[in-house]
Structures are given as structure tokens and as C-alpha cells.
Amino acid sequence: MSPQVPPAERRYVRLLRLYPAAYRRRRGSELLETLLEVAADQGRSRPSARETSALILGALRAHAGYGARRSARQSWLTAFRTAALMLIVYAMADAVAQIGHHVVFRASFPYAMAGVVVLSAGALVAVLRHRYPAAVAASTAAFLLLVSMWPLVRPSDGTFWLLPLAAAVLLPLVRHRGEPSSGLLRHLPLVPLLLVGIDTGMSTPLSGLLDVLAPVVVFGIGGAGLLWLAVDERVTMAVGLFAVNVLLIQMSFEMEGGFGASARSTLAVAALQIGVAAAAPALLLGAATLTTRFHSRL
Known part of the structure; x- marks a missing residue:
């Protein structure tokens, strides 16, 4: 025994x-x-x-691979790739949800939106295969399809800037390939599916509950990204880059209102709202940058 x-x-x-x-x-x-x-x-x-x-x-x-020797540039490249995956997944899932909404309620089939789904899926596959020039091209083409749907799709819509932002963060990867993802980074691109699920559920009997839950989830993602700085600063970087979308939406919203010209808000209030929207990405990216510099000197 x-x-x-x-x-x-x-x-x-x-x-x-x-x-x-x-x-x-x-x-x-x-x-x-x-x-x-x-x-x-x-x-x-x-x-x-x-x-x-x-x-x-x-x-x-x-x-998360903590302790492995990695330069600040390597950390940023990995964060760029993860953020691009988050943005593309969000754009593709939202387009699929919109198509489903049109089909369920027997509205006209959004053929352009179907094209967005196909091109976004192509961009997603290209990123996963590290074919970044193709991913930039597919993301840009999908964004142009969205623009062609004006005025049904406007810059102040929640998903308008996802694809061009994804193309922008992929550009550094065209010349410099990042290291493989590890830890939470592997699963982070699935987080936007939760946001799409909440947006889709707004038209259901649970809309009242989801109205309350939505800001909690958004702040929770940002807060978790900041807390994860103690584990892997690349997660914080990716969440910060993803949060830039909120800033672009708020800026577009204020520009559509003429920064107070149409009595939507005064210039001071508009500036305050843009500042609040900029706070999350600035805090996340700033904290991650300082942490990365500290680790790279060890």
C-alpha cells in the first residue's frame, strides 16, 4: 500500500x-x-x-509565456494581430446578425451586407494564416462595401469603423511578423461575440435586462484588460486598440451633429464626451506601454 x-x-x-x-x-x-x-x-x-x-x-x-525574452516591438506586433482579429470577428458577426434580422422579419435581403460577411471571413482567414497584405485588402474592400450602403450605414454606427481600424493595425504586420499568441490572447478574439449577442438581444423581450447589462460588459472588458496587465501586457494592448473604435464612434457622432451646431450638444459637452471616450484606450495603451518598456529592460 x-x-x-x-x-x-x-x-x-x-x-x-x-x-x-x-x-x-x-x-x-x-x-x-x-x-x-x-x-x-x-x-x-x-x-x-x-x-x-x-x-x-x-x-x-x-x-502567457511570461519570462520569455521578448522585445517591446514583438509585444506590440502580437497585440496588433489580436486586436485585428477582435475587430474583424466583431464586424463579421454583426453583419451576420443583421442579415439574420432581415431574413427573420422578411425584409429585403442585404446583398451588400452578405458581401461584407464574405470579405470579412476572407480577412479573418488571411490573418490566421499570417497573410497580412491579403487581410488588409479584404478588410478595406469590406469597408468600402459598407460605405456603399450609405445612408443605411453611418459613421456613428457602432460597427462602422471596425474594418478600417483592423486594416490600420494590420499594416505593421505586413513587414514584421509577430510571435504566436499564448494564454488569454488565443481566446480574446471571441470576446466581441458577446457584444454582438447583446446587440442582437436588444430586440427581444430581454431588451430591458440587456440595456443594463451592456455597459457592465463593456466596462468589464476594459477593466479586465487593465487588470490583466499583471499577467500579460499584450492583452491590455489588444483591448486598448479595440477600444479605439469607441473613440471613433463618438467623434463621428459629434461631427454628424456639427459639434453643437444642430443643438445636439454644446461644444464643451462634445469635447467632454470625446475626452471620456478617449480615456479608456489612452489608459489601457499608456499602462501597457510603460509595462512593456519596463519588462524589455529587465
Whole structure:
């Protein structure tokens, strides 16, 4: 019969299972031995709250590739790619939702919007295959199709600037290829599907609940992006780039109103609203830039 494993060791082993398998093979035994020695010296039979939080944070960092030598340029290139995927997924999913809305309510079929879906899907595949010139071309073509739908689609619409912004952040990747995504970066492009789901549900009986939930989700994404700075600054960069879309929408909204000329708002209020919209990307990108510079000097 195998000897009974001490409770402290069982608890530490469970925490260490959060780390990648390669990390556990390389450093798991050494780390477990150190943790058990510290716990024995302090007379503890379980991990302290500080140890638990440190081990969880360390596991998240390990999955994100924390500690690997990477330049600030490499971090930005990876963030550009992730942000472009987020923007393209958002634009494509929104176009699909709009087509579905027209079909369900038997309105005229939006053929131009179908073209946007096809071109956005092409851009998405091109980014995933690291064919960035093709991705820029497909994103630009899809945006031109959106422009052709004027005035049904206007610059102040929530998804108008997604595709040109995606093309813009892809331009640096045409000449310099970024490193592969890891950790949360791999799944971040799926986040816009939640926003599209909320927008689509606004026309359902749950619209009242979603009206309240929508700003919570938006602020939650920004807040999570800022907090994730402790794990992977590239996530914060990507969320900050994605948030630039909100600034472009607000600027377009104010320009359509003539910055107060049509009594929509005074110039001071318009400037304040644009400033508020600029705060999120400025905070996210600024904090990520400082963190990246700090890490690159280590």
C-alpha cells in the first residue's frame, strides 16, 4: 500500500496543476519542495492566502509565456494581430446578425451586407494564416462595401469603423511578423461575440435586462484588460486598440451633429464626451506601454 500523502502536499500539488505541463516537468518538483519547506518552517498544513494568489498568478503568467525574452516591438506586433482579429470577428458577426434580422422579419435581403460577411471571413482567414497584405485588402474592400450602403450605414454606427481600424493595425504586420499568441490572447478574439449577442438581444423581450447589462460588459472588458496587465501586457494592448473604435464612434457622432451646431450638444459637452471616450484606450495603451518598456529592460 502506498504511503498516505500529507494534506499540505496534496493542496500544493492541486495548485501546481494549474501550471503548464512543460513547466511542471521542468520546475515542479523543485517548487513543490520549496513550498513544503516554507510551510513546515511556519507550522502550516495548507497554503496561505498569499501563496495561493501568488501561485495562481504565476500559473496564468506561465500560460502567457511570461519570462520569455521578448522585445517591446514583438509585444506590440502580437497585440496588433489580436486586436485585428477582435475587430474583424466583431464586424463579421454583426453583419451576420443583421442579415439574420432581415431574413427573420422578411425584409429585403442585404446583398451588400452578405458581401461584407464574405470579405470579412476572407480577412479573418488571411490573418490566421499570417497573410497580412491579403487581410488588409479584404478588410478595406469590406469597408468600402459598407460605405456603399450609405445612408443605411453611418459613421456613428457602432460597427462602422471596425474594418478600417483592423486594416490600420494590420499594416505593421505586413513587414514584421509577430510571435504566436499564448494564454488569454488565443481566446480574446471571441470576446466581441458577446457584444454582438447583446446587440442582437436588444430586440427581444430581454431588451430591458440587456440595456443594463451592456455597459457592465463593456466596462468589464476594459477593466479586465487593465487588470490583466499583471499577467500579460499584450492583452491590455489588444483591448486598448479595440477600444479605439469607441473613440471613433463618438467623434463621428459629434461631427454628424456639427459639434453643437444642430443643438445636439454644446461644444464643451462634445469635447467632454470625446475626452471620456478617449480615456479608456489612452489608459489601457499608456499602462501597457510603460509595462512593456519596463519588462524589455529587465
